[in-house]
Amino acid sequence: MPTGTAAAEDTPQIDEFNPFQAMAERFAVAADHLGLEGGVRDVLRTPDREMTVAIPVIMDDGSTRVFRGYRVQHNFSRGPCKGGIRFAPDVNIDEVRALAAWMTWKCSVVDVPFGGGKGGVICDPRELSETELERITRRYTTGIMDILGPDRDVPAPDINTNERTMAWIMDTYSMHVRSTTTAIVTGKPLALGGSKGRTEATGRGVMISCREAMQKIGMRPEDARVVVQGSGNVGGIGAMLMHREGMRIVSLSDMYCSVYNDRGLDVPAVLAHLREHRTLETYKEADIVPNAEQLQLDCDVLVPAAVENQITSRNAADIKAKLIVEGANGPTTVIADKILEERGVVVVPDILANAGGVTVSYFEWVQDRAGFFWTEEIVNSRLELIMTNAFQAVDETAKKYDVSLRIGAYILAVDRVAKVYKLRGIYS
Amino acid sequence: MSPLPITDMSFDDLLPSTPPLDEETPFATMMGLFDEAAEKLLIEATAYSILRKPDREITVAVPVKLDDGTLAVFDGYRVQHNMGLGPFIGALRLDPNLRVDELRALAGWMTWKCAVMNVPFGGAAGGIRINRNRRSRGELERAVRRYTASLIDVVGPDRDIFSPGRAADEEVMGWVMDTISSHERHTTTAVVTGKPTVLGGSSHHHDSVAQGLRVILKLAVEHYDLLGDAESLSVIVQGAGSVGGNLARLLRTEGHRVVGLADVHGGFYNADGLDIDALLDFKEETGSLEDAPGDFERLTNEELLTRRCDVLIPCAVPNVITIRNASGVNARLVVEGAHGPVTARADRILESRGIPVVPDILANGGGVVVHYFEWVQNRMGYSWLEAVVSNRLRRFMTEAWDAVVEMKVDRKVRLRTAANMLAVTRVAAADKMRGVFA
Numbered sequence: 001m002p003t004g005t006a007a008a009e010d011t012p013q014i015d016e017f018n019p020f021q022a023m024a025e026r027f028a029v030a031a032d033h034l035g036l037e038g039g040v041r042d043v044l045r046t047p048d049r050e051m052t053v054a055i056p057v058i059m060d061d062g063s064t065r066v067f068r069g070y071r072v073q074h075n076f077s078r079g080p081c082k083g084g085i086r087f088a089p090d091v092n093i094d095e096v097r098a099l100a101a102w103m104t105w106k107c108s109v110v111d112v113p114f115g116g117g118k119g120g121v122i123c124d125p126r127e128l129s130e131t132e133l134e135r136i137t138r139r140y141t142t143g144i145m146d147i148l149g150p151d152r153d154v155p156a157p158d159i160n161t162n163e164r165t166m167a168w169i170m171d172t173y174s175m176h177v178r179s180t181t182t183a184i185v186t187g188k189p190l191a192l193g194g195s196k197g198r199t200e201a202t203g204r205g206v207m208i209s210c211r212e213a214m215q216k217i218g219m220r221p222e223d224a225r226v227v228v229q230g231s232g233n234v235g236g237i238g239a240m241l242m243h244r245e246g247m248r249i250v251s252l253s254d255m256y257c258s259v260y261n262d263r264g265l266d267v268p269a270v271l272a273h274l275r276e277h278r279t280l281e282t283y284k285e286a287d288i289v290p291n292a293e294q295l296q297l298d299c300d301v302l303v304p305a306a307v308e309n310q311i312t313s314r315n316a317a318d319i320k321a322k323l324i325v326e327g328a329n330g331p332t333t334v335i336a337d338k339i340l341e342e343r344g345v346v347v348v349p350d351i352l353a354n355a356g357g358v359t360v361s362y363f364e365w366v367q368d369r370a371g372f373f374w375t376e377e378i379v380n381s382r383l384e385l386i387m388t389n390a391f392q393a394v395d396e397t398a399k400k401y402d403v404s405l406r407i408g409a410y411i412l413a414v415d416r417v418a419k420v421y422k423l424r425g426i427y428s
Numbered sequence: 429m430s431p432l433p434i435t436d437m438s439f440d441d442l443l444p445s446t447p448p449l450d451e452e453t454p455f456a457t458m459m460g461l462f463d464e465a466a467e468k469l470l471i472e473a474t475a476y477s478i479l480r481k482p483d484r485e486i487t488v489a490v491p492v493k494l495d496d497g498t499l500a501v502f503d504g505y506r507v508q509h510n511m512g513l514g515p516f517i518g519a520l521r522l523d524p525n526l527r528v529d530e531l532r533a534l535a536g537w538m539t540w541k542c543a544v545m546n547v548p549f550g551g552a553a554g555g556i557r558i559n560r561n562r563r564s565r566g567e568l569e570r571a572v573r574r575y576t577a578s579l580i581d582v583v584g585p586d587r588d589i590f591s592p593g594r595a596a597d598e599e600v601m602g603w604v605m606d607t608i609s610s611h612e613r614h615t616t617t618a619v620v621t622g623k624p625t626v627l628g629g630s631s632h633h634h635d636s637v638a639q640g641l642r643v644i645l646k647l648a649v650e651h652y653d654l655l656g657d658a659e660s661l662s663v664i665v666q667g668a669g670s671v672g673g674n675l676a677r678l679l680r681t682e683g684h685r686v687v688g689l690a691d692v693h694g695g696f697y698n699a700d701g702l703d704i705d706a707l708l709d710f711k712e713e714t715g716s717l718e719d720a721p722g723d724f725e726r727l728t729n730e731e732l733l734t735r736r737c738d739v740l741i742p743c744a745v746p747n748v749i750t751i752r753n754a755s756g757v758n759a760r761l762v763v764e765g766a767h768g769p770v771t772a773r774a775d776r777i778l779e780s781r782g783i784p785v786v787p788d789i790l791a792n793g794g795g796v797v798v799h800y801f802e803w804v805q806n807r808m809g810y811s812w813l814e815a816v817v818s819n820r821l822r823r824f825m826t827e828a829w830d831a832v833v834e835m836k837v838d839r840k841v842r843l844r845t846a847a848n849m850l851a852v853t854r855v856a857a858a859d860k861m862r863g864v865f866a
Contacts, residue, residue, distance in 0.1 A: 134863050138863075138865070138866070163861075164861060167861035167862050167863070168862070168863050170862070171862035171863060171865055172865060175865040178587065179515065179584055179585075179586030179587045180511065180514045180515045180548075180586045180587070181586065182514070182548075189857075189858075189861050191513065191854060191857055191858045191861065192513075192858055192861055192862065193514075193548065369807070370804055370807060370808050371548065371800075371803060371804045371807050372804040372808075375823075
């Protein structure tokens with residue numbers, strides 16, 4: 001039991017569909033394995049700092065509205081905080097806290113020198129003009145400026161924010177500190193200090209994790225039939241890269257339906273069709289399958305790369321795949337995890353499989369600090385190195401503690417943060 | 429204590445007039461070229477309007493106690509044109525004829541050049557109105573240090589970086605670096621480029637323009653298929669200094685025939701190729717090419733420019749190819765090593781005669797690329813090997829060339845227009861992305 005007074009209460013019962021509780025539960029399991037005593041455990045569960053700011057904005061019609069924004073810095077033992085900023089009507093401090101913690105573990109798994117952070121503004125971007133969004137972004141940035149900085153906290157894009165938003169943040173910060181500061185934020189346009197290879201980084205990381213996992217379980221790429229849920233930045237690009245590695249992609253999906261062909265899809269053609277028609281429903285070269293049935297298709301590898309809570313207590317028993325690679329955040333619930341583990345299905349967890357994104361964000365920060373930019377080949381080869389090292393470290397940890405890859409990843413991540421925490425000691 | 433006597437104002441390096449930003453200035457003329465590019469690109473007037481005025485101009489008085497105990501007050505300027513792509517970078521000039529409107533043009537020019545070369549800087553230019561030849565070293569040093577100290581709030585590795593300019597050599601850059609470091613209380617090498625190597629200067633900074641020209645020349649020769657079945661080219665290089673001299677040596681090493689070479693005193697021509705090493709060694713010993721011995725025809729600079737060759741590379745001063753001699757140019761390609769060697773009207777004549785011109789903004793961009801490399805190395809505190817610098821320089825020159833050629837083919841324009849359009853595209857995109865800070 002936690003003993004510190006600052007620790008949040010453990011929520012007594014697990015809601016299967018709350019991915020943040022799922023994260024907390026997995027942290028608890030890892031901490032138990034590591035035998036973390038109460039004090040350190042409390043520190044690692046408690047955000048280092050949280051900031052709430054009011055964001056007054058003059059709207060296009062002349063009225064004033066005040067929005068609310070948050071920035072949570074979960075843990076900066078390992079380095080400055082790193083994490084996205086989202087603009088959404090349902091942003092709330094609990095979610096932001098959980099996502100910040102998630103980032104701490106993810107950065108730790110791939111061993112990039114960051115802690116976890118997350119921010120958000122409660123607003124509905126669909127109702128806001130571009131200029132209103134710009135004013136919100138700039139005022140929010142100004143509000144949290146005292147805790148931001150290339151060596152303090154480095155935001156990135158998230159839901160409803162993009163490279164344009166990042167350019168505004170970079171500009172606002174640079175103007176305030178009176179010098180060009182590209183390393184303040186990642187996910188910027190190439191012209192303003194962005195990194196090559198960033199758009200496809202998460203997909204590439206998923207491909208690398210998948211390839212490593214197949215090698216681990218002795219599956220040959222050319223024998224693998226892969227089902228990919230999703231077809232965007234992660235699923236689409238991941239599928240394309242896996243296709244190039246010689247794997248057979250038998251199914252891809254969008255929001256409306258899935259396409260399926262047991263002999264393997266022509267992935268470039270499917271994605272070209274999607275770009276042109278914005279839906280897969282009209283794709284003729286494959287069978288159309290309802291999304292509800294896609295995950296249960298006969299295949300060797302399943303890559304859920306869309307949204308959370310897709311593999312649950314309801315369908316986990318029907319999954320045919322022997323390997324699951326989590327491209328999305330939190331696609332598998334805790335209960336489903338147990339079912340899959342009993343059935344011997346190997347799951348490469350999200351905090352490892354989709355960490356290619358934060359890795360290339362780290363590269364962007366490094367390039368900005370140097371002021372020198374890498375070629376795409378260098379970005380990709382360094383990503384490859386980090387992902388394969390992380391996979392190996394997770395695999396070894398899982399073997400050592402005789403646990404699943406997921407718990408192995410959490411043990412590795414928590415252990416790294418806890419060790420640094422102990423080395424640094426408590427500043428007082 | 430009695431006040432210092434003020435010297436009389438008859439110096440030629442005091443009190444310039446500061447012309448207003450009107451339409452008759454070098455800045456407006458320079459911008460005219462890019463206005464044309466913006467129109468061709470259909471960039472909205474509002475998105476482009478911010479580029480039509482420099483972001484910031486600073487004027488400082490530079491009081492200096494002269495060696496005779498009197499006080500002189502010089503004028504110093506810094507013009508910062510556009511910070512869309514990153515911190516400003518630009519020359520520091522020591523020039524008795526310094527004019528603000530020229531600095532504005534120079535600053536704007538740097539913005540475009542950095543954009544074409546894809547280095548993350550905006551353009552700036554500045555200087556002190558002082559005659560280096562009439563001042564003692566001590567007076568000069570005090571002027572440079574005072575000027576630097578007065579500008580300290582607006583310069584810095586992430587704000588504005590000084591590079592060498594007219595009469596400001598690496599010794600001057602060393603003073604600037606020391607002044608800023610002393611004020612900041614820590615070593616700050618990345619605030620100035622073109623420093624001596626021991627103070628963080630990059631390898632190749634002496635021959636960076638020549639190295640870049642060599643790469644561009646090679647690409648241009650391939651692009652226009654000038655070599656055909658021949659094994660080497662005949663080249664005329666005007667200029668025998670850090671640009672022309674180094675380039676002539678490099679081209680000779682690569683097996684080309686440098687048939688013509690000139691310095692300020694005049695030129696030499698030999699259709700079979702000149703002995704470049706002998707000529708440049710002679711120049712190094714005597715300080716000039718005048719009276720150099722050898723097997724060649726002696727002629728004037730003017731005559732040399734119209735001699736027959738495959739490639740003509742003016743690397744000396746502006747406005748050498750004009751309406752008077754453009755129709756006599758007897759080359760298949762002109763590469764602008766100097767700043768603005770071909771006048772606008774001569775440019776049209778060459779175009780109508782089917783002689784392509786590789787514009788200065790692209791061809792001599794190797795200089796700013798190596799300044800950028802110096803800044804990168806200083807930020808990291810780690811110096812690159814000479815081979816690393818030259819490899820990376822080749823990469824930057826090649827990427828810039830490819831991007832300009834792509835624009836040329838896409839938009840069916842000539843190289844100069846394509847380079848200007850590429851510059852405007854990149855700067856306007858960065859400014860648009862950043863939005864307007866308010």
